[in-house]
Amino acid sequence: MSVSRKKGIDYWLPKLVVSPTLVIALVFFYGFVLWTTFISFTNSSFLPSYDLVGFDQYVRLFMNPRWLNAMGNLVVFGVLFIGICMVVGLVMAILLDQNIRAEGAIRTIYLYPMALSFIVTGTVWKWLLNPTVGIERFVISMGWESFVFDWIIDPDMAIYTVVIAGVWQASGFVMAIFLAGLRGIDTSIIKAAQLDGANLFAVYTRIIIPSMRPVFFSAFIMLAHIAIKSFDLVIALTGGGPGNATDVPAIFMYQFSFQRGQLGIGAASAVIMLMTVLAILVPYLYSELRTPKNG
């Protein structure tokens, strides 16, 4: 009797409070992941249908040159975006970490792009990069008549303009993460190293950066999911163009599911996107999360 009373409100309340969230997550996240996966094996056109057709939609997906192009763009964008954001963010964090004056103000300035939505970023950069109104025109009007900067209208280069805008937006945020990481390092270790005669460069490369491994981990996870689900930035900046030059899987998925009445292919592309995320993140999560136990 007393046991069951002990298992009363104190025992059940936390579970009760958490359960709506759990149910919502189960239904709206895992439930719909499963539903989307199921749809990808059906011949759904513009309404969902439940006639199974095996891997047909996947075959059609990978026969579509646009999809292959979109996947290629994602690789280019993802690698450059994550890489450059990490490097720029780290360098800015280290520079800011040198006890400089007005650090708070500078930090805010670098972090500020994150306060804008990708739509705003994309639109602003669209005008900046447009050769007839933006940077190119400005430099030409300054007197450098032969200046050319037309990546955004060049199908071969347009994807790099997405990287530029993305890096501008996200690197300040990465800087903030790294800065927090730098501040979390025990200064006595650094002092000990300096006593042993290590110069500043060595202190950073041999001690500080290696000890920030968990911070790199969180930054990577955050940037990777921004890259893979990138949609609004590309829509605002290039609209996927010129032609389909800056197509990314999220745009492909949206267009085929909602504009072209091909839910089946759309679902298949969504599943492939999920698989891509899992293929990158699961091994990484696994290796990162088990290291502390062994070490």
Next chain:
Amino acid sequence: MMFKKSLIAMAMGGTLAVSAQAGEVEVLHWWTSGGEARSIAVLKEMVEDAGHTWTDFAVAGGGGENAYTVLRSRAVSGNPPAAAQIKGLEIQEWGDLGFLASLDDVADENNWDSVLPSVVADVMKHDGDYVAAPVNVHRVNWMWANPAVFADAGVDIPTNLDELWAAAEELQAAGVTPIAHGGQPWQDATTFESIVLAVGGADFFNDVFVEMDQAALESDTMVEAFEEFRKVNDYIDRGAPGRDWNVATSMVIRGEAAMQFMGDWAKGEFTAANMTPGEDYICAPFPGTADAFTFNIDSLAMFKQRTAANAEAQLKMAELVLSPSFQETFNLNKGSIPARTDLDMGKFDDCALASMETFKSTAASGEGLVPSMAHGMSTTSTIQGAIYDTVTEFFNSDMSAEDGATRLARAVRAAQ
């Protein structure tokens, strides 16, 4: 006793004088911008004057994808609106799924078969029954030109493709952008389909974009169309990629560019800039397509309703959509022409009159009236999307015209 009698009377009246029953029509549409919103408000007033309730279900978002997403979920859950802005082959797709209500009673009563050209009627019918009501007809194969710019360069408005390229050359030499173009897939496709029409004629257009004939898609005519389409590249400015169509129109208005290839919705931009057709701007058929008419028809498809009162209100609305007064008001606001050919066109401007004249003559002769591929009238959205992808890929790369035709044929085949 009296009560019972009146009940019986009501029940009988239900079949005889149903208009006494007040029903509700819910209309899903995305006519949300200025002139369009004013146009649809007219229909709302008319429905309310007829004693029914109008529930506006406007979902903003230009191309209507947002609205379609809402419509699909409502339809699947068994609660579709009375009418939805659906056009072209999508009417057939919804009809195939059994969602649409027959309007034949209203259509017979009001002689739709005789006031609508058969090409238009066919789009509105599923299995021989009217299931949708057309609100307007847009002509897509227009060219909008700034006559002052042409005069300054000393060239005439071109009437065929050879003249077009010659004029473009002159205009470029005179320092203006010959063609105002927006590099978005649908605009690329809009220009491309006009060129196909100019190169191959209406029958060829039908073969490739309606019949999706593989031999025609890979034919020499198609290769030639791609070659002509390639030339557009030489006469557009560097700012074109991604530009919205109305921005391109404003280039023509300001005289920075000489002409734009766009449907007659572009007229609204000229009107808003206080320009007069024939004087400040010229609407001419796309060079080489003077006696053809690429149509883009907006329509309201009617969904099966649960209650008799709502179904009644729905039929009344369908009748009102085709009524002369609504057709006139709506189309005066929207820049298009009425779908019925028996109206007095007194209030319309020269461009609309020219459009109507070609519409009537092509409808009467049965030659030259073709459904627009770029605007979803001739193919399902799946095939349309595949054509868009290839056309825009071609336009933005240095693919050869032969490869363009081959890839177009392959893309269409894969999408079928």
